[in-house]
Amino acid sequence: MSHTGFPSTSRARAVLPSRSRAALPDDLQHIPWLAALDAEERARALADLRVVQVDAGELICRVGRPVTYWFGLVDGLLKMSNDSASPTGTGIPITFTGLSSGGWFGEGTVLKNEVYRYNIQALRKSVVAGIPAETFHWLLGRSIGFNRFVMNQLNERLGQFIAAREIDRLSQPDARVARSLAALFHPVLYPGVGEVLRITQQEMGYLVGLSRQRVNEALAALQAAGVISVEYGGVRVLDLERLRSYRPA
Numbered sequence: 001m002s003h004t005g006f007p008s009t010s011r012a013r014a015v016l017p018s019r020s021r022a023a024l025p026d027d028l029q030h031i032p033w034l035a036a037l038d039a040e041e042r043a044r045a046l047a048d049l050r051v052v053q054v055d056a057g058e059l060i061c062r063v064g065r066p067v068t069y070w071f072g073l074v075d076g077l078l079k080m081s082n083d084s085a086s087p088t089g090t091g092i093p094i095t096f097t098g099l100s101s102g103g104w105f106g107e108g109t110v111l112k113n114e115v116y117r118y119n120i121q122a123l124r125k126s127v128v129a130g131i132p133a134e135t136f137h138w139l140l141g142r143s144i145g146f147n148r149f150v151m152n153q154l155n156e157r158l159g160q161f162i163a164a165r166e167i168d169r170l171s172q173p174d175a176r177v178a179r180s181l182a183a184l185f186h187p188v189l190y191p192g193v194g195e196v197l198r199i200t201q202q203e204m205g206y207l208v209g210l211s212r213q214r215v216n217e218a219l220a221a222l223q224a225a226g227v228i229s230v231e232y233g234g235v236r237v238l239d240l241e242r243l244r245s246y247r248p249a
Helices: 015-019 032-036 039-048 107-112 133-142 144-168 173-184 201-208 212-224 240-244
Strands: 050-054 059-061 069-075 077-081 095-100 119-122 126-132 196-198 228-231 234-237
Touching: 032 039, 032 144, 039 126, 039 133, 069 107, 069 133, 077 126, 077 201, 095 173, 095 201, 107 133, 107 144, 126 133, 133 144, 173 201, 173 212, 173 234, 173 240, 201 212, 212 228
Parallel strands: none
Antiparallel strands: 050 126, 059 119, 069 126, 077 095, 077 119, 196 234, 228 234
8 A cells, every 4th residue: 555645744743742741631531551550550651641733744753763652642543654764765655554543553663662664644633642662661561451451452463464464465446445444443453433433535545545536436335335334524334344354246
């Protein structure tokens, strides 16, 4: 899946240190791992947690930059890609996956304390949260519940990327749109999505590398098949299992 549709951003801004704020009570409702912490762990996490609003096209993580935070999406839509991964920016851009509300990402990079091998870019105005890498490692060393959450994340993410490889090999656009939509409704990785995903046809096109018109045709076919319902400003899943395995007749 390729082509972002966004102009290249020259650098990832230091969004958390310079523009962030403390988390509000409404933000905390969208952070699933907080429930796994005891009182002391939660107090440390809340003290270090920062939240920032990012604009469409803005980078949260950039290839080659050292990891400093573990990030999560409170609200919005992001994509993970290798755009301009080479020093000259001439590599073929590939979108690995979309990231929807409630999802936390980059734990593998934080665990290994290495530079990013991917970009994370906002497809629309989004609210992003993060805790410092030191806090992430402190929680790992102390909390069994937090460890279970991170292990679950890594396991589900592996399955997601295996599925993404399968999507890349699909030549049928309707099937590609179906599988990509299903990935955004993952109940473990993106618990904040619910039954309706706020996404435009243009944003879907950015994720699957198709034109807006072709995405519109695919959504119409999926709706006719009874697996989704296209609503104003979003998509409702009617049958997630059929969506995951959808193939045109």
